[in-house]
Amino acid sequence: MAQKPSIPKGTRDFAPSEVQKRNYIFDIVRKRFETFGFQPIETPSFENSETLMGKYGDEGDRLIFKILNSGDFLSKVDEGTYEAKNFSLITPRISEKALRYDLTVPFARYVVMHQNEIDFPFKRYQIQPVWRADRPQKGRFREFYQCDADVVGANSLLQEVELVQLYDAVFTDLKLEGVTIKLNNRKILSGIAEVIGAQDLLIDFTVALDKLDKIGVDGVKKEMKERGLTDEAISKVEPLFHLSGSNIEQLNALDTLLKESEIGSKGVDELRFIIESVADSGLKSAILSIDVTLARGLNYYTGAILEVAAPSGVKMGSIGGGGRYDDLTGIFGLKDVSGVGISFGLDRIYLVLEELGLFPEAIDQSLQVLCLNFGEKESLRALKLINQLRDAGIKADIYPSDTKIQKQFKYANNRNVPYVILIGEQELENGEFVVKNMTQGSQETHLLSNPDNFIQSLQLN
RNA sequence: GUGGUUGUAGCUCAGCUGGUUAGAGCGCUUGAUUGUGGUUCAAGAGGUCGCCGGUUCGAACCCGGUCUUCCACCCCA
Numbered sequence: 001m002a003q004k005p006s007i008p009k010g011t012r013d014f015a016p017s018e019v020q021k022r023n024y025i026f027d028i029v030r031k032r033f034e035t036f037g038f039q040p041i042e043t044p045s046f047e048n049s050e051t052l053m054g055k056y057g058d059e060g061d062r063l064i065f066k067i068l069n070s071g072d073f074l075s076k077v078d079e080g081t082y083e084a085k086n087f088s089l090i091t092p093r094i095s096e097k098a099l100r101y102d103l104t105v106p107f108a109r110y111v112v113m114h115q116n117e118i119d120f121p122f123k124r125y126q127i128q129p130v131w132r133a134d135r136p137q138k139g140r141f142r143e144f145y146q147c148d149a150d151v152v153g154a155n156s157l158l159q160e161v162e163l164v165q166l167y168d169a170v171f172t173d174l175k176l177e178g179v180t181i182k183l184n185n186r187k188i189l190s191g192i193a194e195v196i197g198a199q200d201l202l203i204d205f206t207v208a209l210d211k212l213d214k215i216g217v218d219g220v221k222k223e224m225k226e227r228g229l230t231d232e233a234i235s236k237v238e239p240l241f242h243l244s245g246s247n248i249e250q251l252n253a254l255d256t257l258l259k260e261s262e263i264g265s266k267g268v269d270e271l272r273f274i275i276e277s278v279a280d281s282g283l284k285s286a287i288l289s290i291d292v293t294l295a296r297g298l299n300y301y302t303g304a305i306l307e308v309a310a311p312s313g314v315k316m317g318s319i320g321g322g323g324r325y326d327d328l329t330g331i332f333g334l335k336d337v338s339g340v341g342i343s344f345g346l347d348r349i350y351l352v353l354e355e356l357g358l359f360p361e362a363i364d365q366s367l368q369v370l371c372l373n374f375g376e377k378e379s380l381r382a383l384k385l386i387n388q389l390r391d392a393g394i395k396a397d398i399y400p401s402d403t404k405i406q407k408q409f410k411y412a413n414n415r416n417v418p419y420v421i422l423i424g425e426q427e428l429e430n431g432e433f434v435v436k437n438m439t440q441g442s443q444e445t446h447l448l449s450n451p452d453n454f455i456q457s458l459q460l461n
Numbered sequence: 462g463u464g465g466u467u468g469u470a471g472c473u474c475a476g477c478u479g480g481u482u483a484g485a486g487c488g489c490u491u492g493a494u495u496g497u498g499g500u501u502c503a504a505g506a507g508g509u510c511g512c513c514g515g516u517u518c519g520a521a522c523c524c525g526g527u528c529u530u531c532c533a534c535c536c537c538a
Binding site: 062063132137141320343345348349372406407412420422 | 531
């Protein structure tokens with residue numbers, strides 16, 4: 001070993017117990033997706049560059065991992081382009097494929113390609129890794145999993161209501177209580193921009209507004225001014241900074257503020273419908289809260305905007321997000337197909353569950369029973385018993401070599417095995433096996449000819 | 462992409478203004494215990510001080526570069 005091996009920045013290895021915990025989250029999310037009627041699809045880990053480029057804004061393009069062409073890719077670049085040393089000109093000539101940046105755009109591509117085979121409305125879910133050439137931080141990786149559920153071909157706001165309930169159902173099943181589902185609407189943001197006379201500065205206006213909880217009222221005002229909003233416009237937005245109270249109170253305030261904007265009023269109506277419908281059936285553990293400062297994914301969201309914040313006290317970026325996009329497939333030539341979807345950030349949810357100690361205790365119990373090895377004759381008989389246990393669905397194994405019993409016990413202890421079986425010379429002679437309960441230290445003897453009582457006691461757990 | 466931060470034993474971390482042989486706890490190995498772990502006691506193994514270069518009589522420590530970690534921007538799950 002000349003030098004220590006390493007893995008690329010922002011990537012991770014997963015140890016057995018980590019994989020178990022990740023699968024625990026996957027299983028709950030997948031089960032919930034399916035009980036809500038979503039069907040699974042998968043798409044390639046890399047796409048043609050033109051499928052991805054330009055779909056996430058300039059910032060997004062920068063963060064897309066490009067794949068170098070195979071072979072002598074430089075020979076295909078003409079001298080002029082090469083000499084110009086212009087990054088954006090050369091890139092498309094030497095890279096024609098790129099790693100998936102999210103699951104939504106590949107899904108839109110999928111819908112367009114398979115539109116004749118799909119029965120609309122189409123509810124699909126997808127759990128796959130995505131890659132971003134971002135600078136890593138806590139809970140921010142260059143390779144991470146997204147778990148997406150989207151509905152295409154249904155305009156009804158009932159979908160938004162269902163997606164809020166889906167978030168609630170998943171986080172309830174994960175025992176993660178007190179997550180906040182923040183809700184906003186692109187139309188409301190457009191309406192506000194209209195009312196204050198800053199339609200052209202919608203993005204600048206919302207990006208600044210989005211920072212309210214981070215940099216405060218004065219910081220936002222300053223940034224808005226820097227981004228070109230007039231003092232008059234800023235003073236008109238003032239009421240938004242102090243929007244508080246219940247969801248209904250906020251809705252009423254927005255109603256007043258936006259009564260002169262057609263699009264804004266429509267946004268308020270939509271928001272009201274979702275809020276009231278969700279309230280009607282209630283949420284099990286999540287909190288639904290209007291947040292007009294929420295302004296993510298503006299490049300394609302057209303209606304509802306959703307974001308999930310971890311329970312207060314946990315320092316973590318959003319653990320989920322989503323929204324309504326009226327024309328996502330339009331960029332691939334299929335018009336008038338509305339979509340709405342949500343995404344779960346598995347890797348961040350993992351960190352939150354870990355921090356709060358919410359994983360089930362027995363999750364890294366990879367073995368229920370370990371049989372110690374006392375030698376060839378004993379271990380061959382033990383293997384028969386172990387196979388009986390395995391056929392009964394019990395995770396059972398036999399120590400492969402007859403090293404010192406002390407060492408074998410220590411191994412069982414380190415692996416968190418709750419039951420150890422001993423079949424030594426004496427037991428073999430008597431046709432018995434001894435079961436040691438590792439948590440209590442107690443031992444009991446069973447007949448090799450009748451392991452059923454022991455098997456049943458394990459299955460009860 | 463910009464600015465900052467971190468890296469010492471398998472793990473968590475000490476290590477003074479640069480000074481000789483770099484330490485602790487946990488873990489590991491061996492023994493007390495030839496059929497009993499998790500407790501205890503004793504002994505032992507384990508380190509190119511992230512990597513490359515520079516300054517110096519002398520570098521874990523100072524300087525430059527690079528990789529990595531985390532943080533703030535940007536953006537985002």
